[in-house]
Amino acid sequence: MRTIDGIEVINATSDFQFEIKPDHILKGIPLDKERCAGAIACAEAIPNCVRAKFYKSRIFVLQQINNTNELIWIRYSTTKKMLVLEAINDVSVKSMEQAQKYAGVFVLKAPTNHDKATGRQQGTDKNPEAPKTKRVLSPIPMRDNAPTRDT
Numbered sequence: 001m002r003t004i005d006g007i008e009v010i011n012a013t014s015d016f017q018f019e020i021k022p023d024h025i026l027k028g029i030p031l032d033k034e035r036c037a038g039a040i041a042c043a044e045a046i047p048n049c050v051r052a053k054f055y056k057s058r059i060f061v062l063q064q065i066n067n068t069n070e071l072i073w074i075r076y077s078t079t080k081k082m083l084v085l086e087a088i089n090d091v092s093v094k095s096m097e098q099a100q101k102y103a104g105v106f107v108l109k110a111p112t113n114h115d116k117a118t119g120r121q122q123g124t125d126k127n128p129e130a131p132k133t134k135r136v137l138s139p140i141p142m143r144d145n146a147p148t149r150d151t
Contacts, residue, residue, distance in 0.1 A: 004053075019105050022099035027040055048065070059082075061073070076109060076110065
């Protein structure tokens with residue numbers, strides 16, 4: 001079980017659609033995973049959202065469960081459109097005209113089975129039953145030692 005700040009992380013079960021407005025883009029802090037435009041918009045749009053963290057491939061949303069004090073992180077996958085927006089915001093948006101170009105409706109995707117961690121080895125193991133062996137160097141044929149003066 002994965003945790004962030006001691007709070008359990010679960011995968012989202014459905015997609016969530018939200019809007020990033022030009023104001024969010026202008027308020028967002030470049031390269032800050034918790035105060036970027038997407039995180040600000042998520043905090044406003046998602047019910048009971050305490051905060052959000054935007055990474056390159058994952059988005060984590062901290063939600064309060066049913067108006068109780070219990071908190072849980074929900075994991076979403078980043079879409080390419082969202083990734084492009086965050087990359088642009090991290091570099092160059094400084095005016096309202098630029099912000100209006102990149103504002104829009106975005107979707108937080110629930111992780112697919114391919115995205116979910118399995119705890120298995122990455123890559124392939126062609127013959128898992130065979131014992132692992134180290135490469136043995138073949139001996140190099142050498143001459144006998146050269147005779148010394150005494151012999």
